[in-house]
Amino acid sequence: MAKPTHQQLLDAGVHFGHLRRKWNPKMSPYIFTEKNGIHLIDLNRTLESIDRAGNAMRQIARAGKKILFVATKKQARDIVTAAAQEVNMPYVTDRWQGGMLTNFNTIRRSIRKMQNIDRMLNDGTLDSVTKKERLTLTREHEKMNKVLGGIADMQRIPNAIFVVDIVHEHLAIAEAKKLGMRTFGIVDTNADPTSVDYAIPGNDDASKAVGVITNYLVECIKEGLAERSEEKEEKASSGEEQAASAE
Template sequence: MASRAFSRSFGGVSSRHLNKLPSMYTRSITVSRPAFNTDSIQTTTSETTIESLVPPSESLKKTSIRRTTITQPMTPHNLNIAKLLAAGLHLGHSTSLWEPATLPFIFGTREGISIINLEHTLVYLRRACNVAREIAVRGGSILFVGTRPGFQDLTIDAARRCEGYHVSGKWIPGTLTNAHQVLGRHASPDPEDPGRPPKTYKPDLIVLLNPLENKIAIAEAQLNKIPIVAITDTDYDPRLVTYPIPANDDSIRGVELIAQVISSAAKDGAFRRKQLLDQKEKESKFSRNQHQRR
């Protein structure tokens, strides 16, 4: 529109008549350019050599780059659904192996694989952590059982973290129901009466990482009324254990996360028990001193 108005204002004046227009219709345009000093340019083309193009050997030395990743230990306090999802705990088994009792824990199916609802996993995992913490506060013993190949190291680490016990090999039948014959030979004799058979102890809680391969351990724990915390996948009945955790039991990373969280909760409970015992001892000493002063 501006170009049309400009052409109409001149009434069709051609380009040759533009020079005859008054100065009021023209405007002088001046372009300022910086001064170019030709003396500052030095022609070094003739002085360039191959050696000058190669960088010095000192700059070619390899510098060791060490990346340090600071990872926080997994505890029940910093646990969330994103970490469970990253560990692959939402992937269940094929729908052909589906156990109908796991229906409340299944979010849906995708490409023939059952997807576990991690909201339920988080709730049941926190409940198992509370159970392990309370048992540790009361001075109970916790037994970690992981007999599947690849679970041995993480089972031992979880037991050592909370000063518990572990079974990383094959579960020997009769470990709980016939403990005097199975475990009695490994127990140390009584120093006061060496002839008496050694005393064996039973765990107060069993954390089972692969319940599908340890049906005998579950049966023995039920006979001895020992609660069981177990990872139940979509192909296992969660009603067979006391505290089920719906999650993928084939992911080593996910099983390690669950074992680490439960052992951390048990460690917190043991530390809390130590604090309570110290406080109780201090109170008893204080009351004893007060009684002596009187």
Template sequence: MFFENVVKVGGHLGHTTRTWHPKMAPYIFDNRDGVHVLDMVQTEIYLNQVKQFLSRAKQQGSTVLFVGTKPQASNAIELAAKSCNAFYINQRWLGGLLTNWSTLRRSIALLNRMDVIKDKGILETLPKKLKSSFYREHARLDKYLGGIKSMRSIPDVVIIVGQDKENIALNECKKLGIRTITLLDTNSNPELADLFIPMNDDSMKAIRSVLQQLSFELAKA
């Protein structure tokens, strides 16, 4: 039933045959009107493998970060992470977020201090110009770091939607030895991911459905 629903929203449709990555060939079922169709039997197998991995990781106390900044994934990333108390980046990946964690951590600490200032009503005592400047800076930090403001160290596992767009995040994970899970469309390279799920990574509904499966696994573990 789950994969029937994913197919209904185009989760099985890849990119055109002109823009595919040859190493995705083993996961492609057919070519219809110049568009590759993914093998959903394999998609289900790989999804189950990922769910088993996440269940074990969670039981071992691993922390998980969801990453997906393209418009089709942004909302689903936030919802999935919040539903299982994980962390997320859904607006923009700041270069060095993981490899230069000590610096980014200072920005996160600033955001948390600004939250405290807001909550205590201290802003009401400030001049209008200073208050406006504070709100602008707080909004900027919260937009990019709000999903990780309680993250105390680099994550153990990173779930990525949009391999090409999130290549900086992927490279940082590889450099640090962080395990990655990627939703892989037909234009992606499966060799760059530790674990992956072959599927359309542009359909908002398909992304949401699969991320719900992963977040549910994390929440119940």
């Protein structure tokens, strides 16, 4: 699992920050220089940060815990959806509904309602209803699935949350912190890096930049899942050997 190179980050535009007038002074340690009124991010700090964040995510995955991926910005949605699905992690990429974490029991009821509608649409239960009623339920299901589909299998509050653009997703970060979850985020020059546990300085507006960072973190999660699988196999094998020797 190779960490992105300095050149790969450069090619993806990870170093481009916001206009100087929009900067957050707390990002000062992560800014390399200013050019044409735009802050440029220090990619050496970015590499250090993704290494730290990747190691933490690997340990979380190895422990069998979940990481919630959140990215409702248009340019990041598809990338984050694909990334989360690749490692079977929950995700929110349409819009953050208030209380998704802090009022999780209510959200679970909505998910069950969505799943019941889906079941009725597919098992013949609604064969006797009118086309209009069926269309109404289909539209309701589509609307709910758009918001809740990515967390439909999430049975409990995740251990951590990964966010693209912590300013845009401030509600998600606030809920996660309230519940004591570990927080990871791509942090641009207009954000406060101290508001998350693992700040990854980088351009959160460009798809390529989001992709190169997110894909590396996914590879770290994959490694953690593989280590967990190996540990399970070793335990199972050890148990079989002990049983055999006992006989």
